[in-house]
Amino acid sequence: MKAVEFYTFMLPPSPWSKKPYPSRWKMSIEEAAKRYPAATPILASKEVHMCPETPEDFAAKQMTANPRPLPKKLG
Template sequence: MKEVEYFTFMMPPSIWKKKPHPSSVKMTVEHAAESHPGAVPILSSREVRRVLETTEEMFRHTIPHKGRARTPEEETYSARLVSGIGAKSEQLDGESAPTPDITHRQ
């Protein structure tokens, strides 16, 4: 991983904004030099971001990892919750759930 510095830049006057103004997004010095000539970084807005360099690093960081194994207590609690949800849905699917009569209009 490499560390990249990002800054808010003081943008030069433009057609729409007659006075210098801060940029709405943070940029690297290189990006600001290419897209906004004359922009000056506001040094107090410095932000360091860690960026993946190689495709190998990107691949390594995108593989989902398995979390810790659940304890037996957590397993039984989860099973109890799931069975409770199943019982509730069976109750709702039965005759007790009234269906609205949409064929008759007043």
């Protein structure tokens, strides 16, 4: 599995906001560079997510997921 770091970013001023403001969602550095080239990460907001890369990783992730318990039969 691949570890991907996500951050909240300070976005540049927009026509509606005259000051830089934090993003509403977390993005990887690569995603933020594509969407907002002038954005800077807030390092204290770092989250690391483990993302599956291979079919084996996907299968292992599905096996470890908690399925919903079956409802009990009445009567």
